[in-house]
Amino acid sequence: MKRKISKIAQEIKKGKIVVFPTETVYGIGPNAYDKEACEKIFHVKERPNEKPLIVSISNIQMLHSLVDEIAVIEQQLIDRFCPRPLTIIFKRKKNCRLPQVVTVNQDTIGIRMTNGKLLDC
Secondary structure (H helix, E strand, C coil): HHHHHHHHHHHHCCCEEEEECCCCCCEEECCCCCCHHHHHHHHHCCCCCCCCCEEEEEHHHHHHCCCCCCCHHHHHHHHHHHHCEEEEEEEECCCCCCCCCCCCCCCEEEEECCCCCHHCC
Protein backbone atom coordinates (compact mmCIF):
# COMPACT_ATOMS: atom_id res chain seq x y z
CA MET A 1 0.00 0.00 0.00
CA LYS A 2 2.81 2.41 0.85
CA ARG A 3 4.19 1.81 -2.66
CA LYS A 4 0.88 2.89 -4.20
CA ILE A 5 0.74 6.05 -2.13
CA SER A 6 4.38 6.81 -2.91
CA LYS A 7 3.72 6.39 -6.64
CA ILE A 8 0.65 8.65 -6.46
CA ALA A 9 2.65 11.26 -4.51
CA GLN A 10 5.39 11.18 -7.18
CA GLU A 11 2.85 11.76 -9.93
CA ILE A 12 1.26 14.67 -8.07
CA LYS A 13 4.70 16.23 -7.54
CA LYS A 14 5.25 16.01 -11.30
CA GLY A 15 2.12 18.11 -11.88
CA LYS A 16 -0.11 15.22 -12.84
CA ILE A 17 -3.78 14.93 -12.04
CA VAL A 18 -4.91 11.87 -10.10
CA VAL A 19 -8.21 10.15 -9.46
CA PHE A 20 -8.89 9.40 -5.81
CA PRO A 21 -11.77 7.93 -3.80
CA THR A 22 -13.85 10.16 -1.55
CA GLU A 23 -16.75 9.29 0.74
CA THR A 24 -19.26 9.75 -2.09
CA VAL A 25 -17.58 9.63 -5.50
CA TYR A 26 -14.17 9.47 -7.09
CA GLY A 27 -12.48 12.84 -7.19
CA ILE A 28 -10.07 14.10 -9.78
CA GLY A 29 -7.47 16.55 -8.66
CA PRO A 30 -3.95 17.90 -8.62
CA ASN A 31 -1.65 19.27 -5.98
CA ALA A 32 -3.62 22.35 -4.93
CA TYR A 33 -0.36 24.34 -4.71
CA ASP A 34 0.58 23.66 -8.36
CA LYS A 35 -0.90 26.42 -10.54
CA GLU A 36 -0.42 24.63 -13.86
CA ALA A 37 -1.86 21.38 -12.54
CA CYS A 38 -4.89 23.25 -11.15
CA GLU A 39 -5.40 24.93 -14.52
CA LYS A 40 -5.53 21.46 -16.11
CA ILE A 41 -8.57 20.61 -13.97
CA PHE A 42 -10.60 23.35 -15.61
CA HIS A 43 -9.71 21.98 -19.03
CA VAL A 44 -10.08 18.27 -18.26
CA LYS A 45 -13.42 18.65 -16.47
CA GLU A 46 -14.65 21.43 -18.75
CA ARG A 47 -15.19 23.35 -15.54
CA PRO A 48 -16.31 26.98 -15.85
CA ASN A 49 -13.40 29.34 -15.12
CA GLU A 50 -15.42 31.23 -12.53
CA LYS A 51 -16.14 28.12 -10.43
CA PRO A 52 -13.51 27.69 -7.66
CA LEU A 53 -11.91 24.35 -6.90
CA ILE A 54 -12.46 22.52 -3.62
CA VAL A 55 -9.31 21.75 -1.67
CA SER A 56 -9.24 18.34 -0.02
CA ILE A 57 -7.29 18.04 3.21
CA SER A 58 -6.72 15.16 5.58
CA ASN A 59 -6.21 16.89 8.93
CA ILE A 60 -6.79 20.04 10.93
CA GLN A 61 -3.14 21.13 10.61
CA MET A 62 -3.63 21.44 6.86
CA LEU A 63 -6.68 23.60 7.49
CA HIS A 64 -4.64 25.98 9.67
CA SER A 65 -2.15 26.43 6.82
CA LEU A 66 -5.00 27.68 4.58
CA VAL A 67 -7.12 29.82 6.90
CA ASP A 68 -6.42 32.33 9.68
CA GLU A 69 -9.64 31.88 11.60
CA ILE A 70 -12.12 29.12 12.24
CA ALA A 71 -15.44 30.57 13.39
CA VAL A 72 -17.38 28.86 16.16
CA ILE A 73 -19.98 27.49 13.73
CA GLU A 74 -17.25 26.21 11.42
CA GLN A 75 -15.54 24.44 14.32
CA GLN A 76 -18.86 22.90 15.35
CA LEU A 77 -19.36 21.60 11.80
CA ILE A 78 -15.83 20.17 11.76
CA ASP A 79 -16.29 18.51 15.16
CA ARG A 80 -19.62 17.02 14.20
CA PHE A 81 -19.23 16.10 10.52
CA CYS A 82 -15.55 15.75 9.59
CA PRO A 83 -14.15 13.77 8.03
CA ARG A 84 -17.22 13.34 5.87
CA PRO A 85 -18.60 14.58 2.57
CA LEU A 86 -18.95 18.19 3.67
CA THR A 87 -17.35 21.22 2.06
CA ILE A 88 -17.01 24.26 4.29
CA ILE A 89 -16.33 27.70 2.86
CA PHE A 90 -13.70 29.62 4.84
CA LYS A 91 -12.09 33.01 4.46
CA ARG A 92 -8.73 32.28 2.86
CA LYS A 93 -5.54 33.16 4.72
CA LYS A 94 -4.08 36.40 3.34
CA ASN A 95 -0.65 34.89 2.76
CA CYS A 96 -1.99 31.52 1.65
CA ARG A 97 0.34 29.90 -0.88
CA LEU A 98 -2.49 28.53 -3.02
CA PRO A 99 -2.50 29.89 -6.56
CA GLN A 100 -5.33 32.30 -7.38
CA VAL A 101 -6.69 29.83 -9.96
CA VAL A 102 -7.90 27.60 -7.10
CA THR A 103 -10.10 30.30 -5.60
CA VAL A 104 -10.70 32.18 -8.87
CA ASN A 105 -9.45 35.34 -7.15
CA GLN A 106 -11.99 35.14 -4.32
CA ASP A 107 -11.05 35.64 -0.69
CA THR A 108 -12.80 32.43 0.29
CA ILE A 109 -11.88 28.80 -0.17
CA GLY A 110 -13.94 25.61 -0.13
CA ILE A 111 -12.30 22.93 1.98
CA ARG A 112 -13.27 19.32 2.48
CA MET A 113 -11.63 17.15 5.12
CA THR A 114 -11.54 13.66 3.72
CA ASN A 115 -11.00 10.38 5.45
CA GLY A 116 -7.37 9.42 4.73
CA LYS A 117 -8.32 5.76 5.17
CA LEU A 118 -10.00 5.88 1.79
CA LEU A 119 -6.57 5.52 0.22
CA ASP A 120 -6.42 2.02 1.66
CA CYS A 121 -8.78 0.68 -0.98
